[in-house]
Amino acid sequence: MVSENFIRELESIVGASHVAISSTGIELYSYDASLIKSNPAVVVFPGDTQEVAQVVKAANREGVAYVARGFGTNLSGGTISVTEGLVICMSRFNKILGIYPEDRYAVVQPGKTNLEVQEAVGKHNCFYAPDPASQKVSTLGGNVGENSGGPLCLKYGVTSNHILGMEMVTSDGEVVRVGGPVLDSIPGYDLRGLMVGSEGGLGIITELTLRILPKTETVITMLAIYDDIPSAANSVSRIIAAGIVPNTLEMMDATVIEAVESNKPCGYPRDAAAVLIIEVEGMKTGLKEQADQIQEICMATGCREVRVAGSEAERASLWAGRKGAFGAMAQLAPNYLVNDACVPRTNLPEALEEVAAIADKYHFRCGNVFHAGDGNLHPLLLFDSRNEDDLKRVHKAGWDIMEACVRLGGTITGEHGVGREKQEGMHLVFSGDDLNTQTRLKSAFDPNNKLNPDKVIPLSEPKGQPLPPTPPRTLKRPGGASASGVAEAMAEIKAASASGGSVIPVGAELLETYGNICDASAKPVKSLAMTDVIDYDHENQVITVGSGMSIDDLQALVAEHNQWLPIRPPFFKDGSTMGALAATAVSGPERMYYGAPRDFLMGLQYIDSEGKVISTGGKVVKNVAGYDMTRLLCGSNGTLGMITEGTWRIATKPELCTMTSGTGDLASCSKAAVALMTANLFPVYIAAVPVEGDNWRLTTGFEGLTDVVRHQTDLTSALLAKNGLTDIADKDYDLLTGPFKEYFQGLDQKAYVIKAGAITTKIPELFNGLKMALNGSQPEWFLDFGCGRIYVAVDTLDQQTYDAVCKKIASVGGHIRVDKAPEAFKRSNDVYGTLPRPEWKLMHAIKKALDPKGVFAPGRMQGKI
Amino acid sequence: MDIREQYDAIAQCNKCGFCQTACPIFRSTGNEAGVARGRLALMRAIIENRVNWSKEMEEPLFNCLGCGACTTHCNGGIQTADLIMKGRAVYLEQVGRKPIHKLLFDHLLPYPERLHKAARFAAFGKNSGMSKVAKALGLLKVLGRDFSKAEDLVEKLPTKPFRGTIKPGEYPGTGESLRIGYFVGCGVDIIQQDAGKETMKILQKIGKSVTVLNNCCCGLPPWTYGDAEAAAKLASKNLDIFSSGSFDVIVTDCSSCASFIKKYPKIFEKDVTKQAKAKALSPLFKDMVEFLSEHGYPAPIREEPVIVTYHDPCHAVRGQGIAKEPREILKSIPGIEFREMPEANWCCGGAGSYAMTHYDLSMQVLDRKMKNVASTGANFLVTSCPACMIQLSHGVRKHGLDITVCHISELVAGAKAMNAGIKMKKSA
Known part of the structure; x- marks a missing residue:
């Protein structure tokens, strides 16, 4: 119950018509799309960020817990107030605030639906990649809270890969901005990554900055028909191994085919065991060849027939069955439960057999429609929600399905979230220590446990106590404390922690240390003995290795299966380790196409400040079980723990790498770069280096199937010429070395390397400003237009110049980190800039929660903490 | 009537929320009380004794346009609009019916002559500015609440039926x-x-x-009202x-x-x-x-080229499955350039007497419609339902658009007259 005064206060903040307290109002906000139901005490509909902040402050005074909600389509009970608290409905936050194709971002309010955003950015010839099946009704706020996937995520990744920044209200009612439009996050902990998938437990999002991409040219849709499921699953693996990344691989089983054909027939053969909708998109050139190759692969892996859509109408009809599948299944019973779990995709046939056996055991009809490409299952169980016994059994069946998927190496939820429904399921994949760490993380954001409390992490007995340190009940995590080199490091850290000392995790010690200078007493703990290959599942394109393994060794290892890890970190040396890559999260200009370490790390293990091994994530691409500790640790730079192993997603090597360059003044190069950013092409990087005077050489490259690369290279030459560049030339290069290795080595000769981040269209302005500030120090430059970065290397940097540099960067909305500087500079300066940022407060809170005694790398963080 | 009779149909709702896609009311209010899932949940809550019949049920039951868009997006194909009408009937029994409805439904609508007489009084009142008379009488004052705001819905009333x-x-x-x-x-x-x-x-x-x-x-009208x-x-x-x-x-x-x-x-x-x-x-x-x-029509003649867009009345597109036909007819008329508007099959918010009972909500729905209409640059906004025409004309006036609202019959039969119509309006 809440007090009359509190209701009056809410009414005075948002207006009486935006507060619901009636019996009907409460009933209407007691449910979402899951089976969970619980009454809130009151519902408010704030109209702007300030109102949200005031509502939160008022709730804090009243001692009431609160949960933010959009359109309430959550499938795990995440938007229900389970403590009879306040529901903050964000449906009035429904505006699109800006769309910027040249810089590839859009700013929207969280109450806008995914589809509305798609339509709005579509008008600018762009798209927003995450496309959950619920996109017509699920809001962006919810998509971010759950880290939604969708059919397209096989090719483009999930929501987390496409959120650049946000404005949020924290549990103390303050408004904080996290991230921004720049592709690289603000240096420091990956707060935006942490917020995605946090299920409303860390803050209330009031504005979002999304990454958008130029639309592709064309699409080919196919329907592959199978007499047995293992063959279909086999086709999926073979297609991906061939280096083709379809944007969709959607499977439907016999039950669903039957339901679809009985409801609204769309020509799926009723006697098939499974059908697969395969869609490839991209440049017109080369796409038909890809489709042909897919057909060959399908036919060679036991496919009965492949139908290719010859027209838009045929394409629509192939999709009609998939889109109508839930509806068709819904006709068969009063209700259906959509389950959500993941397995490594090669384990799909076993998973489906288990699902069938479970459905049999509990006497439910069951159909499967799912994203086969990423192993994300959605078994639909048919039941009657009015029947208590049905309800009990359907819960049990759901639990068993989840457990079976975890047994097969997967996870409890791929995209629907943990919420209230799967809270206990967290024990299947995490140890008590892992979960207690996540609780501590939440408390860093929400010390009084008022933000969507009693969700995600299993409740302890008695409440508020840590969970017992039991291992995960079902998931087997090889490696960990038993991997070579880990026990020793644990002992060292434990000893340091016990004696009030501190440590610095180190790898090959080849890198100029990122971050501020550490306390001199901190003892280095080496990872070099952690060289185990813990698991290499080349079919699923996943590898788990110890932190001490060098990147070169890893690349050589996976090259045996024609695979690679698509990261070329600048300034890394021969022998630099995977641990360093995970800890620094450094990426090269290829980030704009492939992503950064945060996008490839699927899970990791680390030693925490008490010397215990903590696990995060897993080995499946889609995994939304718990807070995204993987992203938090990735880039934490040794300040939260010592990463002992990482599970990385790897890819098939591209056939060909070619770059195209042209020379021109900065204005022309910048114009050409923007043209490339918005073109119907897939540039892997867009960067410029100085030639002489105001002449720059702009280089862009393409990596992939030979035909497609060649075609894009031709188009690019024309594009560069059109924008006034001359001396245009193509050159093939080695994949692993990349095009800029030598240039970066050149920059590294200087005493200082500054990295500044700003959006693409601000690069020229930022360059000119920095050039003025650094006048006389003979700077060397690398302008990374694609990622929105400038690297500038100088031999001298005095205090006054540093101040001017920081101010200039701030004036274009950018951010700074000095990647390399002499010790003397570091002693008297903060390498994260002279202007403290508001989000540092959150970073410090996280550090305090996870490393309360300051065991790890003291002094290294922003603000020299 | 007992709402329990509808339990099976109501319980079919899986709460997926897909009805929110195209519910014009939900899209305006963002409130669960204004969408199929919420309305069904409340009726279910009544059946399951969590909520009682009371005035609180009026808004969720009566702010439905009955446009049926939710059914189009419902996996289970639940006929929510029909269930709402039944819910309204029970509401009227349980919570009560206003005397004005009795007057309208029992004493005016069944008798064309009486209705004509009432309309004449209303027209006199309206056209002569005697709004009190208009308010006191007949057709326009159907359900009351927002009527004072809704008075301008009809620009001018003909004095003769x-x-x-x-x-x-x-x-x-x-x-x-x-x-x-x-x-x-x-x-x-x-x-x-x-x-x-x-x-x-x-x-x-x-x-x-x-x-x-x-x-x-x-x-x-009485059916929609639950009578x-x-x-x-x-x-x-x-x-x-x-x-x-x-x-x-x-x-x-x-x-x-x-x-x-x-x-x-x-x-x-x-x-x-x-x-x-x-x-x-x-x-x-x-x-x-x-x-x-089906029967064909006399070939219409048109002299000047015009741009035409079409609004699907809910009762045509969802009520009868008519969508292709009007577009084919319009495209067949010489000189007409047909331009499809976005969300052409979304309700205009008129929904019979809805605009009079829920003026503010109805206007939010209408504003969205008008934005879509304006985006086509059409000269004519064509439809096939007089109630939509009242609402759309009001929208055109309110938004100051230079568009003539007309019935499809008017374009098919009176091409020349329509042109004259435009000129007259512009000069006036």
Whole structure:
């Protein structure tokens, strides 16, 4: 119950018509799309960020817990107030605030639906990649809270890969901005990554900055028909191994085919065991060849027939069955439960057999429609929600399905979230220590446990106590404390922690240390003995290795299966380790196409400040079980723990790498770069280096199937010429070395390397400003237009110049980190800039929660903490 | 009536929320009380004794437009609009009905003459600025609450009903054999008379004879309001009129009437005799658009090129599945450039008397519609339902758009007259 005064206060903040307290109002906000139901005490509909902040402050005074909600389509009970608290409905936050194709971002309010955003950015010839099946009704706020996937995520990744920044209200009612439009996050902990998938437990999002991409040219849709499921699953693996990344691989089983054909027939053969909708998109050139190759692969892996859509109408009809599948299944019973779990995709046939056996055991009809490409299952169980016994059994069946998927190496939820429904399921994949760490993380954001409390992490007995340190009940995590080199490091850290000392995790010690200078007493703990290959599942394109393994060794290892890890970190040396890559999260200009370490790390293990091994994530691409500790640790730079192993997603090597360059003044190069950013092409990087005077050489490259690369290279030459560049030339290069290795080595000769981040269209302005500030120090430059970065290397940097540099960067909305500087500079300066940022407060809170005694790398963080 | 009878249908809701996709009310309010999932949840809560019948149920039940868009997006295909009408009926029993409804449904709508008289008083009041008289009387004051705001919905009321000029009875046509009955809906009879006149012209060209029926209200308003009994009374009177003459086809130029009359067999679920009669007669019944599409129409002539867009009345597109036909007709008229508007099949917010009872909400829905209309750059906004025409005309005035709202009959029959119409309006 809440007090009359509190209701009056809410009414005075948002207006009486935006507060619901009636019996009907409460009933209407007691449910979402899951089976969970619980009454809130009151519902408010704030109209702007300030109102949200005031509502939160008022709730804090009243001692009431609160949960933010959009359109309430959550499938795990995440938007229900389970403590009879306040529901903050964000449906009035429904505006699109800006769309910027040249810089590839859009700013929207969280109450806008995914589809509305798609339509709005579509008008600018762009798209927003995450496309959950619920996109017509699920809001962006919810998509971010759950880290939604969708059919397209096989090719483009999930929501987390496409959120650049946000404005949020924290549990103390303050408004904080996290991230921004720049592709690289603000240096420091990956707060935006942490917020995605946090299920409303860390803050209330009031504005979002999304990454958008130029639309592709064309699409080919196919329907592959199978007499047995293992063959279909086999086709999926073979297609991906061939280096083709379809944007969709959607499977439907016999039950669903039957339901679809009985409801609204769309020509799926009723006697098939499974059908697969395969869609490839991209440049017109080369796409038909890809489709042909897919057909060959399908036919060679036991496919009965492949139908290719010859027209838009045929394409629509192939999709009609998939889109109508839930509806068709819904006709068969009063209700259906959509389950959500993941397995490594090669384990799909076993998973489906288990699902069938479970459905049999509990006497439910069951159909499967799912994203086969990423192993994300959605078994639909048919039941009657009015029947208590049905309800009990359907819960049990759901639990068993989840457990079976975890047994097969997967996870409890791929995209629907943990919420209230799967809270206990967290024990299947995490140890008590892992979960207690996540609780501590939440408390860093929400010390009084008022933000969507009693969700995600299993409740302890008695409440508020840590969970017992039991291992995960079902998931087997090889490696960990038993991997070579880990026990020793644990002992060292434990000893340091016990004696009030501190440590610095180190790898090959080849890198100029990122971050501020550490306390001199901190003892280095080496990872070099952690060289185990813990698991290499080349079919699923996943590898788990110890932190001490060098990147070169890893690349050589996976090259045996024609695979690679698509990261070329600048300034890394021969022998630099995977641990360093995970800890620094450094990426090269290829980030704009492939992503950064945060996008490839699927899970990791680390030693925490008490010397215990903590696990995060897993080995499946889609995994939304718990807070995204993987992203938090990735880039934490040794300040939260010592990463002992990482599970990385790897890819098939591209056939060909070619770059195209042209020379021109900065204005022309910048114009050409923007043209490339918005073109119907897939540039892997867009960067410029100085030639002489105001002449720059702009280089862009393409990596992939030979035909497609060649075609894009031709188009690019024309594009560069059109924008006034001359001396245009193509050159093939080695994949692993990349095009800029030598240039970066050149920059590294200087005493200082500054990295500044700003959006693409601000690069020229930022360059000119920095050039003025650094006048006389003979700077060397690398302008990374694609990622929105400038690297500038100088031999001298005095205090006054540093101040001017920081101010200039701030004036274009950018951010700074000095990647390399002499010790003397570091002693008297903060390498994260002279202007403290508001989000540092959150970073410090996280550090305090996870490393309360300051065991790890003291002094290294922003603000020299 | 007991809402428990609908338990199976209501429990079919899986709470997925897909109905939110295209519910014009939800898209305006963002409140769960204004969408199928919420309305179904409340009816279920009543059945399961978590919520009681009270005034709190009025808003969720009565702010539904009944447009049926939710059903289109429902995996289970739940007919929420129908369930809402039934819920309203129970609400009226349990919570109460206002006397004004009794006056309207029981004493005005069944009797065309009385309705005409009431309309005349209303017209006098409105046209002479005597708004108190207008407020006190008849048609416009249907359900009350937002009426004072809604007064400007109709710009000017004709002083004489359509059937005051063209009296009920048989008129000769130039067609070969077709005997047509013309069902005059209240909207055409009292307000949109130009549309009726053009319909009449076309029907006379196609039919051997056209009989202007002395029908009463089709029954949709009381049905929507949850007064099934009053609706059945009206339907029954009309069925007698249909069977009193021998017609090959009965046509109406109101898509709302057409869709409801086709539903007559459903109204008499408990009266086998009347249901049989309704089943026998309802196949004769055609929406004007459907009729034109099936029987062809005299080739229209047009001199100047114009841009035309079409608004789908809910009762045409979802009520009768009519969507292709009007577009084909419009595209067939020489000189017309047809431009599809975004969300053409979204409700305009008129929804019969909805605009009068829920003016503010209705205007939010209308604003969205007008934005879509304006985006086409059309000269003509065409539709086939007089109630939509009232609402759309109000929208055009409110948004200051240079667009003429008209019935599809007016474009098919009176191409030249329409041009003259534009010029007159512009000069005025």
